[in-house]
Amino acid sequence: MKRIKTEEAKGFPFHYPSNASVVTSAHEGKRNCIAVSRHAWFAFKPPMYGVGIGSNKHTCELIRGSGEFVVNWLPFDWVTTIAACGSKSGRDVDKFSEFDIETSDPLVVSAPVLNGVYAAYECRVESEHSVGDSTWFAGHIVAVHYDEEVFDETLQMKKLNPILWLSRETYAKADNPRIFRVDRRALTVEEM
Numbered sequence: 001m002k003r004i005k006t007e008e009a010k011g012f013p014f015h016y017p018s019n020a021s022v023v024t025s026a027h028e029g030k031r032n033c034i035a036v037s038r039h040a041w042f043a044f045k046p047p048m049y050g051v052g053i054g055s056n057k058h059t060c061e062l063i064r065g066s067g068e069f070v071v072n073w074l075p076f077d078w079v080t081t082i083a084a085c086g087s088k089s090g091r092d093v094d095k096f097s098e099f100d101i102e103t104s105d106p107l108v109v110s111a112p113v114l115n116g117v118y119a120a121y122e123c124r125v126e127s128e129h130s131v132g133d134s135t136w137f138a139g140h141i142v143a144v145h146y147d148e149e150v151f152d153e154t155l156q157m158k159k160l161n162p163i164l165w166l167s168r169e170t171y172a173k174a175d176n177p178r179i180f181r182v183d184r185r186a187l188t189v190e191e192m
């Protein structure tokens, strides 16, 4: 291994892959969808999820206006949908009609859930945090959607390939993954 050390953090793909998602939002008759790799589980009690959105993005206005968002996770077959949601601003086009993105009804919030998701979190914004050029929205998860055929405590990656994004235009599909159970106390490793 040849490790580089540098104080230059311009374009830093080193922490990827990320399970890329589509965040949907809706406000005053407008709705939008955006590709989002910056998302994280913020808290267990209450269940909180966070998304990091560029402060100049159209999505930022809609989430701030409505106080709601939905995080949608799609199988790898939908990779071009993710790329499409990250290709244009909803200020200029209706990405749902331009890219034939079909939606279904949410349970609690007003932002749509994408058809084809294997999981989605409906969130109500509890707080927002300005961080550099971005805004992080911390959302209380008020409803979840999931495909019970691909979850058994955890996502069954032998049944479903998530969309792993490696930054820029590069994605990875984990075909035939090997899955392990690692006991955190005994430090034993068992292939499942």
Ligand SMILES: Cc1cc2nc3c(=O)[nH]c(=O)nc-3n(C[C@H](O)[C@H](O)[C@H](O)COP(=O)(O)O)c2cc1C
Pocket: 020, 032, 033, 034, 035, 036, 037, 038, 039, 052, 053, 054, 056, 057, 058, 059, 060, 082, 083, 085, 086, 087, 088, 089, 090, 091, 165
């Ligand atoms: C795979 C992927 C991941 C992305 N992740 C983010 C992200 O986490 N946050 C963000 O603000 N933009 C992200 N982008 C860029 C936005 O999706 C893109 O700028 C989008 O067109 C903005 O849409 P909007 O103006 O309609 O909100 C990502 C793009 C791609 C393709």
